[in-house]
Amino acid sequence: MRQCDRCGREITQRETAYHIWVWIVAAVNDVINNEQETSLADAVKDVEYRMGSIPEYLVTSDVYARKSYYICPQCKEILLANPLGGSLPDT
Numbered sequence: 185m186r187q188c189d190r191c192g193r194e195i196t197q198r199e200t201a202y203h204i205w206v207w208i209v210a211a212v213n214d215v216i217n218n219e220q221e222t223s224l225a226d227a228v229k230d231v232e233y234r235m236g237s238i239p240e241y242l243v244t245s246d247v248y249a250r251k252s253y254y255i256c257p258q259c260k261e262i263l264l265a266n267p268l269g270g271s272l273p274d275t
């Protein structure tokens with residue numbers, strides 16, 4: 185049984201677990217063309233292609249970072265509702 189990377193709770197086999205990937209790419213004009221509608225898959229492929237053409241010593245976490253996490257259904261809902269973790273209005 186695996187634990188949620190966010191809350192630490194064990195995820196049972198009867199629950200659906202989720203993988204999330206976070207790609208952070210420097211907003212350099214040339215990296216992603218914001219004027220075109222592109223799918224996430226195409227954008228990631230484009231960034232990875234471009235990263236592959238840059239010498240490895242130039243690719244730093246300041247330019248490009250990618251992380252993946254394994255999370256439980258509750259944490260998925262929390263992250264979808266507030267992915268950037270900003271403060272929520274009082275209800």
Ligand SMILES: [Zn+2]
Nearest residue numbers: 188191256259
């Ligand atoms: Zn969780």
